[in-house]
Amino acid sequence: MKKLKWILTLITALVTIAILIIVFFDELKHDYDKLTSTPPIKIKAIELEIPIRDVAVIADFDKGAKAAQSGDFKTALAKWAPLAEQGHAGAQSNLGVMYASGQGVPQDHRTAVEWYTKAAEQGYAAAQHNLGVMYAHGKGVPENDKIAVKWYTKAAEQGHGNAQHNLGVMYDKGYGVPKSNMAAVKWYTKAAEQGSALSQYNLGVIYDNGHGVTENYKTAIKWYTLAAEQGFANAQSDLGNMYHSGKGVPESDNTAVKWYTLAAEQGYAQAQHNLAVMYDKGYGVPENDKVAVKWYTKAAEQGYASAQTNLGIMYNNGHGVVTDYVRAYMWFNLGAYNGNTLGSQNKASITQDMTSAQITKAQEMSSRCLESNYSDC
Incomplete structure (x- = not known):
């Protein structure tokens, strides 16, 4: 009975550590590519019989994670490098991030690709995604959209939000695959449902303009709003356009001004121009030429x-x-x-x-x- 309690206590502790580790994997990855918002975390169940050596591995990895979170990449490297050499996919992926971004080591895209590949071939989704990024942008390897699609697909099929968005882009633009609006919408939707503001915005544009789908302003409003509420300036600006023109929503210049302002304050030139027009003409706000000049100038100075x-x-x-x-x-x-x-x-x-x-x-x-x-x- 005591032995069973001891095992249960050990398992609880390991689950807690594992959660911290998985959270850090995702955070470190996003420090590198920063393409979309963080997808929900899926935690793999821990089996009952855990060899003692695995406990030590988890402990070392956790020390590396805490060191990296505090900016001590030297310690992180010291903890992760031996684990990576032993075949630990998470450590391999994080070493790839360090070499790709030059954190704690000289920036070396080729070495980053080597570590990403080792982890990706073990099925590690974050590494598969980042390896796709390297091939898509020709960093450390010759640019190759077909191989990028291969790795994005493997990660996307595991539910990796960034990879789902990027795969949507590849189908949307016809990079490395035949152009397919249907496939683009499929992958954008999967990423958008995980909270990707970029995918939400792209879906808004697709439904707003009827690209590969039936034009649907209400659906466009739905996706624009979700992205805008996350602070995505492009979506805020386009949502302002929808309210100004009354597309999919009752016309409301007051609401249009609200969204234009939020985007303009982020430096988005189109919104700055449109906000200036609102003050110039007195749409949704009292006419104010001085404020109009202010916003025209900010947009003009961006070309x-x-x-x-x-x-x-x-x-x-x-x-x-x-x-x-x-x-x-x-x-x-x-x-x-x-x-x-x-x-x-x-x-x-x-x-x-x-x-x-x-x-x-x-x-x-x-x-x-x-x-x-x-x-x-």
């Missing part, structure tokens, strides 16, 4: 052509700023350079009110702005 043209209009008309034809010409010129037709038209029109010296100055300002990557405009 967003429509914002550059609209900012030129503000300077041309003296809305929210002092009238300045030279600066207006500069922004029209930049908007035209970046492909905005209205910018080109406005640039031609405003020259009628400018001297040749002003035009020359505006052109010089445009060149300086571009050469400085919009830091000197």
Whole structure:
């Protein structure tokens, strides 16, 4: 009876340690690729008869995990390297992460691939996914989308959320496999249901535009909202568009402004431009030219052509700023350079009110702005 109690106590302790280990596997992996949110953790059942040497392995691995979590990669390497050499898949995978990211060791993508491969061939999903990333981006190996798909598929079929998303991308774009909207939706959906904001957003785009599925604005709203609520700026911006146009939801400029603002504050240029338009026109907020100029400027300085043209209009008309034809010409010129037709038209029109010296100055300002990557405009 006492022996049975001792065994049960040991098992409980080992389960606790195993949970900590599995959590750390996932966290360390995401430090490397950071593609999507962390999928739910699946814990493998521990069998009753556990050799004492396995207890020591778990203890060593746990020490390495705690060291890595505290930034002590030297100790982590000392604990994991011997385990990896003995064939421990988790240690092999984490050594791959360390070499891929240069944590505690000189960055070496080839060595990272070697360790990922050892773990992946044992069926370790995180390593299979990361190995897929290495082949997809040609890091440590020649770029090979077909092999990337192979490893993404193995990990995805084990329920690995990042791999499911990446496999969806491969089918969506036709990288390494024949393009298949149906397969893309299948894998995006699996990842989205695990909380992947990227997959949720991509599903929103697919249903919004009817790419390979029947166009469905309500379903698009569902996925955009889930991604937006996780703070994904692209989704927040597109959700703002849906509320502004009343697609799949009752039209609401107030709600559109809310979502545009959240995305704009993250630096998303399209949302900054759209938020500026809302203040410029008084949609969902009191009309405020100064605030409109603020947001047009932020988007324009990221090279967003429509914002550059609209900012030129503000300077041309003296809305929210002092009238300045030279600066207006500069922004029209930049908007035209970046492909905005209205910018080109406005640039031609405003020259009628400018001297040749002003035009020359505006052109010089445009060149300086571009050469400085919009830091000197």
